Amino acid sequence: MDSFNTKAVHGEKLPTSIRSKVTPIYQTSVFSFDSLEELEGYYNGNSPYLYTRAGNPNSDELASVTARLEGAPAGVAASSGLGAIMAAVLAVAKSGDHLVAARDVYGGTFFTLKEELARMGIETTFIDFEDELAIESAIRSNTVILYTESVTNPFLRIENLERLAGIAKKHSLVFIVDNTFATPYFVQPYALGADIIVHSATKYIGGHSDVSAGVLCGKEQYVDAARSRIVNIGLNLSPFESWLACRGAKTIGLRMQRQSENAQKAAEWLKTHSKVKNVFYPASLSDKGNGAIVTIHLAEESDEFAFFRSLGWIQIVPSLAGVETSVSWPFGTSHRSLSQAEKTAVGVSEKTVRISIGIEDAEDIINQLNKALDKA
Numbered sequence: 001m002d003s004f005n006t007k008a009v010h011g012e013k014l015p016t017s018i019r020s021k022v023t024p025i026y027q028t029s030v031f032s033f034d035s036l037e038e039l040e041g042y043y044n045g046n047s048p049y050l051y052t053r054a055g056n057p058n059s060d061e062l063a064s065v066t067a068r069l070e071g072a073p074a075g076v077a078a079s080s081g082l083g084a085i086m087a088a089v090l091a092v093a094k095s096g097d098h099l100v101a102a103r104d105v106y107g108g109t110f111f112t113l114k115e116e117l118a119r120m121g122i123e124t125t126f127i128d129f130e131d132e133l134a135i136e137s138a139i140r141s142n143t144v145i146l147y148t149e150s151v152t153n154p155f156l157r158i159e160n161l162e163r164l165a166g167i168a169k170k171h172s173l174v175f176i177v178d179n180t181f182a183t184p185y186f187v188q189p190y191a192l193g194a195d196i197i198v199h200s201a202t203k204y205i206g207g208h209s210d211v212s213a214g215v216l217c218g219k220e221q222y223v224d225a226a227r228s229r230i231v232n233i234g235l236n237l238s239p240f241e242s243w244l245a246c247r248g249a250k251t252i253g254l255r256m257q258r259q260s261e262n263a264q265k266a267a268e269w270l271k272t273h274s275k276v277k278n279v280f281y282p283a284s285l286s287d288k289g290n291g292a293i294v295t296i297h298l299a300e301e302s303d304e305f306a307f308f309r310s311l312g313w314i315q316i317v318p319s320l321a322g323v324e325t326s327v328s329w330p331f332g333t334s335h336r337s338l339s340q341a342e343k344t345a346v347g348v349s350e351k352t353v354r355i356s357i358g359i360e361d362a363e364d365i366i367n368q369l370n371k372a373l374d375k376a
């Protein structure tokens, strides 16, 4: 008979006949084997899981749902959006290589490409991607990646992915597209020629502001190489975070539909307010809607501190994509690490407000924004 501590540790094995409706959380760091033959089976490809850093059913589920939604053949999950971006870039680039990236990429991406990759001997040239001639002339013999976002932050410029895919193909570059803002509900870059699609699943794929996660998908050869980086560097996503992101992903269609309807109404209303100088909201992102982010410049004479103080239940959060409407201040958060010159080049000022529209009732969102604008 086992003693106390042994009894505490060795519970009954669950019968394999238990069939839970949703995927359980495989909260385990490692998987067990009944025999050396079975262990050998892992290395022969007969059994999928050995060690969670190398693969876990929950992170695989997140990868496969994202790849399915994106119409891409393969995917892999990563610890965060930046983890996925690093894995995608390092799947292709090595020391001595060069990237051409859009100047207005997400602030964290800009900093990572500029600083962290430079430390690894990978240089990035940032270009205004509206200028295709400038892109072509920035491409060198050691350029290996063309990097952009399908919809940019915070001014929601819609990238012409097909044209860029053509440039990438012409110069044999791997075309990486961050599809976080657009989501696969509105835009599917793979069909437009992207080789790798990266996501911060922290945003719309998770959708509930309760998980930091990343995922990338695309051509199998690149996804396989990215998986190797993730496993070897330790950029894997935990089982629980994967499970949460998968739960969120189930409702992405419903959320995006509702949030973009609300955003459309809010954008139209904001254009009529005297305290709003400019409204940035895409006119034709997709035939399903134009996304859930609306960015504004407050009027020059407005008081942004008063605006941010008067938002009621709209929270100030330096992120986006939850089911609650929230606002962020790019000047002091996502674009904080940019120099003043870089901020000016991108167009971010103290008056810039990015609004992430939620699933509330549109008239209530507009009422809350109206109260804050009246105080601004």
Ligand SMILES: *Cc1c(COP(=O)(O)O)cnc(C)c1O
Residues within 6 Å of the ligand: 080, 081, 082, 083, 106, 108, 109, 149, 153, 178, 180, 181, 199, 200, 201, 202, 203, 212, 213, 214
């Ligand atoms: C948030 C974000 C990232 C970074 O994702 P994390 O999950 O915070 O690492 C990258 N790209 C875009 C467009 C983002 O919005």
